[in-house]
Amino acid sequence: MTSTLDPITGATAPDPAEIEAFAARAVGDAATWMVTTMTMLGDRLGLWRAMADSRPVTAVELAAATGTDERYVREWLSSMTAHGYLTHSPESARFTLPPAHVPVLAVESPAHIGGLHQALFGLTGILGAVLDSFRYGGGVPMSAYPTDWWQGLERFSAGWFDYLLPQVWLPALPDLHETLRRGADVADVGCGRGRALIRLAEQFPAGRYVGFDVHPESIEAARAAALAAGVGDRVRFECRDVSGELPGDYDVITTFDVIHDAADPLGMLRAIRAALRPDGRYLCLDINASHRLEDNAGPVAAYFYGVSVLFCMTTSLADGGAGLGTCGFPEHTAREMCARAGFGTVRRVEMENPFNILYEITA
Structure with a gap:
């Protein structure tokens, strides 16, 4: 159908078929939000875990369990059956979580997204503050975010540190791996709840590890986790903003999805460069995005920009910062800013990952 002129405005009226097609897509997107919400509830209530054995179960049995x-x-x-997350037998009135869905929804694994759902659950509590930021500027400070957000982030990134770091990333970095094996001084900037350093300390017990973060509750959780893991003798955590100066000097410094969040990303990179020993290595994980908006299309990119509004950008702006946003530190920008910070080489580590890029950076 061809477009027509609007009789009131004189502008070209949209094709009714295009309106109908987009309306159908928008309704589908709204349904996806609802499914995500239901999935969050299943994670929160332990419903997925109770179905992890993939045995058919009735509503009565699941409720009792x-x-x-x-x-x-x-x-x-x-709801979960209607969306295809579960299967249903009308004869027995039983529901089954298919085996292929179990690692994603019900048990800890590299594919598990329960932490993502918990983090999204936490974000619902700060929507009012984000609306105010739209109206008046500024941002939402980290102190405003609930425990579900921080716990969810730790659970979601657990796959990085429990599986990818020891099994994929470090094997692709033989020189860094050998440095850690011999016993290195390691700093993790923006350490969160400490999982990365704890895993490194378990795998490389000869090292000395310190994590820095500006969020007090995360530092408290990291200290408790290190003691529980039995690595408190070689891992310590400090609540400190290191964007101006990183105390000490190190063989290895790491940041995992931190630079794009920083209030002063260039200052943080310069502090890392100053604290890195001459033969040291900086391991930087950040978002797999492009500096060109037209290249950032599709569901993953849309998710990145949404999380930017709800956390990454707004927390930086709350501190009067750069507000790079989730997609604000792509490879193009990373190379440019690392050069300005005084680094010599930036090597992108070869790996297949739609969400992140890993860099090995040296002086």
Whole structure:
């Protein structure tokens, strides 16, 4: 159907078929939000974990196993079945979590996204503050974010540190691996709840490890986790802003999805460069995006920009910072800023990952 002129404005009126097609897409997107919300509830209530054995279960049985109300559970099961997350037998009135869905929804694994759902659950609590930032500028400080956000981030990134770091990333970095094996002084900037350093300390016990973060609650959780893991003798954590100066000097410095969040990303890179020993290595993980908006298309990129509004950009702006945003430190910008910070080489590590880029950076 050809476009027509709007009789009131004189502008070209959109094709009704195009309106219908986009309306269908928008409704589908809204349905996806609803499914994500239901999935978050399943994670929060332990419903997925209770179905991890992939045995068919009724709503009554699942409610009894999880201490929840049967009527709500039955409606939740229906929602998840309608979206294809579960299968249903009309004859037995039983629901099954397919085996291929178990690692994604129900158990800890490299594919598990329960932490992502918990983090998104946490973000719902700061939407009002984000609306105010749209209206008046500024941003939402880290102190405003609830525990679910921080715990969810730790759970979501657990796959990096429990699987990818020891099994994929370090084997691709033989010189760095050997430095760690011999026993290195290691600093993790923006360490969060400490999982990366704890895993490194377990794998390379000859090293000495320190993590820095500006979020007090995360540092407290990191200290407790290090003691629980039995590595408190070689791992310590400090609540400190190191964007101006990183105390000490190190063989290895790491940042995992931190630079694009920083209030002063260039200052942080310069501090890392100053604290890196002459033969040291800086391992930088950041977002796999382009500096060209037209290249950042599709669901993953849309998710990146959304998280930027809800956390990455707004927390930086809350501190009067650069507000790079989630997609604000792509390879083009990373190379440019690292050169300005005084680094000599920036090597992109070869790996297949739609979410992140890993760099090995040296003086």
